Amino acid sequence: MITAVVTFEPLGYALVGSYLVVGAVVATLLARRGHAPAVALGAFACWPLFVPLLGQRGRAPGVGPVHDRIVEALAALRDAMAEPGAEALDLPGDLEGLVGDLHRADERLAMVDRLLASVGRERATAAPGSSAEAAGGHANGVLQGIDELGRARAATLAQIHAVLDGVVQLRLQIGLRSLAGNSVPVQERLRDLRSRLAAIDEIAAMELHA
Amino acid sequence: MALLQLTVRVLRSPASLLDGDGVPLAKLAPGLLALVVLAGGLFGLVIGSYRGGIQHVFAAIKLPGVLLLPLLVALPAVRALYLAAGMPLGYDRLALAALIGVARASLLAAAMGPALWLMYSVHLDYHVAVMCLCGALVLAGATGLITIGQLLPGGGRLRAVTHLAALGVAGVVFAQGGWLLRPFLVRPRAEVTFVRPIEADVFSSVGAAWRSSRGDYRGWEAQSVPMWAPEAEPAEGSR
Numbered sequence: 001m002i003t004a005v006v007t008f009e010p011l012g013y014a015l016v017g018s019y020l021v022v023g024a025v026v027a028t029l030l031a032r033r034g035h036a037p038a039v040a041l042g043a044f045a046c047w048p049l050f051v052p053l054l055g056q057r058g059r060a061p062g063v064g065p066v067h068d069r070i071v072e073a074l075a076a077l078r079d080a081m082a083e084p085g086a087e088a089l090d091l092p093g094d095l096e097g098l099v100g101d102l103h104r105a106d107e108r109l110a111m112v113d114r115l116l117a118s119v120g121r122e123r124a125t126a127a128p129g130s131s132a133e134a135a136g137g138h139a140n141g142v143l144q145g146i147d148e149l150g151r152a153r154a155a156t157l158a159q160i161h162a163v164l165d166g167v168v169q170l171r172l173q174i175g176l177r178s179l180a181g182n183s184v185p186v187q188e189r190l191r192d193l194r195s196r197l198a199a200i201d202e203i204a205a206m207e208l209h210a
Numbered sequence: 211m212a213l214l215q216l217t218v219r220v221l222r223s224p225a226s227l228l229d230g231d232g233v234p235l236a237k238l239a240p241g242l243l244a245l246v247v248l249a250g251g252l253f254g255l256v257i258g259s260y261r262g263g264i265q266h267v268f269a270a271i272k273l274p275g276v277l278l279l280p281l282l283v284a285l286p287a288v289r290a291l292y293l294a295a296g297m298p299l300g301y302d303r304l305a306l307a308a309l310i311g312v313a314r315a316s317l318l319a320a321a322m323g324p325a326l327w328l329m330y331s332v333h334l335d336y337h338v339a340v341m342c343l344c345g346a347l348v349l350a351g352a353t354g355l356i357t358i359g360q361l362l363p364g365g366g367r368l369r370a371v372t373h374l375a376a377l378g379v380a381g382v383v384f385a386q387g388g389w390l391l392r393p394f395l396v397r398p399r400a401e402v403t404f405v406r407p408i409e410a411d412v413f414s415s416v417g418a419a420w421r422s423s424r425g426d427y428r429g430w431e432a433q434s435v436p437m438w439a440p441e442a443e444p445a446e447g448s449r
Contacts, residue, residue, distance in 0.1 A: 046281070048282045052302035
């Protein structure tokens with residue numbers, strides 16, 4: 001007959017208890033810094049691995065205006081890459097880089113949208129109480145700033161949509177590659193898309209100075 | 211990143227997980243930990259099948275802990291060794307590289323699970339079962355260690371010596387962790403326990419085993435552990 005016995009020494013209880021207390025502190029700090037719940041949960045169990053994250057901020061809350069299209073386009077691209085005809089294609093590093101770049105660009109748009117909405121609310125509440133002259137002087141500067149930010153946002157949004165159109169073309173090239181062989185430059189195309197995303201700052205700056 | 215995609219990348223191209231700027235520790239660590247727990251738990255389940263019953267659960271819970279213990283305990287010491295050797299190694303980079311290596315080793319161990327399970331199902335001799343377990347762990351562990359070595363940055367002096375020193379530190383923690391959390395296989399007539407009381411260390415056990423192999427059965431363990439007492443394991447020739 002098998003009898004199961006669970007034994008644990010007092011020293012073991014003390015060590016495990018101390019470990020869990022430190023884990024709870026690290027997990028709480030990481031959650032407050034905006035890290036994902038999975039990170040906080042992992043830190044609770046394995047906090048020595050997550051200590052370097054204490055000095056880093058987590059991701060910004062919320063998603064941007066093109067988040068859904070990004071998710072759809074990348075899911076379709078991954079499906080295309082998982083097809084048997086594309087099995088020799090090995091792009092995980094470049095693809096993950098593109099995914100990260102797209103989501104970062106989308107998060108920046110989300111931040112701009114939050115800023116514009118916040119400024120809009122402040123203007124709506126502050127205008128009735130201020131003097132006409134002062135309100136007029138500030139209003140022109142604020143309006144100009146809103147206009148500049150709006151134009152930069154539009155340029156960035158257009159660039160992201162262009163890259164996502166490029167992702168659709170990339171899927172077509174993967175199909176073409178399965179028929180025509182390695183002469184179709186799929187990897188180069190993917191890197192080109194990453195370069196276009198990296199140039200978003202310059203394009204927004206050109207739009208402002210145009 | 212979905213767990214299945216992460217599994218594919220850990221097995222096929224672990225280096226790609228560290229591509230790009232920065233170290234994506236926050237992004238990858240939860241998934242890698244989940245892989246270690248799932249794959250290590252699966253391998254533990256197979257080990258527990260040798261004795262069966264509740265030992266399935268005990269071994270499945272403990273094995274991921276044994277795999278993760280060197281990471282949780284030894285990383286600062288390992289990093290100090292690499293820094294002393296002049297390698298510019300950040301703690302986050304080392305943690306992620308080690309996590310990827312352990313995840314890869316866990317997945318390989320889990321992949322060997324069905325073969326091990328088949329062998330255990332034919333009532334293998336205890337010592338042969340232990341040797342099979344050690345062989346599987348050595349194979350998986352060596353792959354994991356090679357992966358970690360490849361993911362660390364280049365440069366520095368005495369690189370090979372530093373790798374060996376780091377391996378020594380992590381190996382001691384792994385061995386003592388396994389010793390503290392034993393039993394995993396459980397001898398056929400021994401009592402099933404989650405963990406045994408804390409007693410001596412892995413080196414004492416290795417010394418006793420070495421003496422036993424030379425016909426000298428005296429030693430702390432032979433005198434103090436009931437498992438080795440005549441009523442628990444009467445057959446001298448079965449060792």
